[in-house]
Amino acid sequence: MKRRLLLQGLAVALAGGTARAQTHKATNRMDKDIATLQRDWKTLLAQNASVATDTTPVTKTDEQWRQSLDPAAYAVLRHEGTERPFSSPLNLEHRAGVFVCAGCALPLFTSAMKFDSGTGWPSYFTTIPNVFATTTDTKMILPRTEYHCVKCGGHHGHVFDDGPPPTGLRYCNNGVALRFIPAKA
Numbered sequence: 001m002k003r004r005l006l007l008q009g010l011a012v013a014l015a016g017g018t019a020r021a022q023t024h025k026a027t028n029r030m031d032k033d034i035a036t037l038q039r040d041w042k043t044l045l046a047q048n049a050s051v052a053t054d055t056t057p058v059t060k061t062d063e064q065w066r067q068s069l070d071p072a073a074y075a076v077l078r079h080e081g082t083e084r085p086f087s088s089p090l091n092l093e094h095r096a097g098v099f100v101c102a103g104c105a106l107p108l109f110t111s112a113m114k115f116d117s118g119t120g121w122p123s124y125f126t127t128i129p130n131v132f133a134t135t136t137d138t139k140m141i142l143p144r145t146e147y148h149c150v151k152c153g154g155h156h157g158h159v160f161d162d163g164p165p166p167t168g169l170r171y172c173n174n175g176v177a178l179r180f181i182p183a184k185a
């Protein structure tokens with residue numbers, strides 16, 4: 001299956017004149033905010049946290065994954081399952097910290113990237129850079145963009161373009177595919 005990196009970008013409609021200048025200014029500020037969130041994510045990582053520090057691929061057989069993950073995480077990460085909405089305690093996780101992959105401990109999101117989408121799944125408007133690859137999922141009538149961890153290949157969720165500013169993206173993530181590490185114990 002061909003996989004491609006998701007291009008994170010902002011589609012900006014420019015109306016011209018003064019509106020154009022103001023839109024430019026606002027867009028530049030939002031770009032900077034996202035860049036800061038992505039660059040400074042380690043400030044939310046607890047000292048001595050046990051996380052993956054590079055994206056070198058981890059490969060295991062399906063049986064090895066089944067033995068090393070709890071059944072709910074195994075079903076989502078290795079077989080693209082979907083957890084029941086509102087079932088994850090991470091929906092209500094509002095502390096500062098970092099969300100890592102339950103399969104390989106690669107840091108994926110921070111608390112500063114999370115928002116309450118009301119969908120029942122932990123949702124984020126951006127990610128730590130270069131941690132996901134995507135495929136087009138055609139299981140539903142409308143094709144969806146599936147995303148998975150670049151280190152272990154584990155499926156995490158789908159990304160939609162109905163998220164909040166500044167990105168307009170909504171990473172709809174299964175909570176069982178994540179582990180939360182609070183910034184302070």
Ligand SMILES: [Zn+2]
Binds near residue numbers: 151
């Ligand atoms: Zn992973």
